[in-house]
Amino acid sequence: MNRILINFAHPSRPRSKFNNALRAAVEDLENVTINDLYANYPDFMIDIKREQSLCEDHDVIIFQHPFYWFSTPSIMKEWLDLVLEHGWAYGLKGNALEGKIFLQSITAGGDDSTYQEGGCNIFTIRELISPYYAMAKVCRMKWLPPFAVLGIHGGLSKEKVNAHVEDYRRTIIALRDGTLDIEKAQQEKYLNSDLNSIIRRS
DSSP: OOEEEEEEOOOGGGGOHHHHHHHHHHHTTHHHHHHHHHHHHOOOOOOHHHHHHHHHOEEEEEEEEEEBBOOOHHHHHHHHHHHSOBTTTTTOOOTTTTTTTEEEEOOOOSSSGGSTTTTTTTOOHHTTTTTHHHHHHHHHHHEEOEEOOOGGGGGHHHHHHHHHHHHHHHHHHHHTOOOOOHHTTTTTSSSSSOOHHBOOOO
């Protein structure tokens, strides 16, 4: 059974409807650790050794966050800059993250039609998160496309919100239990594009 670390970052959590709902759907699961970065480090003084130890103790590392200005909230950039040290995360002797799975869980205001060439956001989600793809590659991790909840500014029905929440729980359970087809998932646009095709029946 895989151990899953969710690095959660929302700078204004009381106003977060969707990220709180996604988090609530998985925080009771066995072998799932929620690491709330803004709650743990309100002064941005990140405990590097604690974070590295958490990463070493888990098999799957997830960044869960709203898509702020086409990227992560600022504390996640700080986390990357400080925690992923040369000789630990990358470099000739840096193999602490080798073989671990990495993905992002993203919520964004624009819908999928806005994230493409010709759309108001110009670039696709995959193009915009390419620095994280590169980071995972440099650290010899297995990169997965993001679990994406899009179109929030347009309003999502209660049924759609509930469906996303249930899909997130299914995804985390599948990653934990090793029933998610990693190679097939890597070909998807979003991890939650078609969960039925990438989750094997146990």
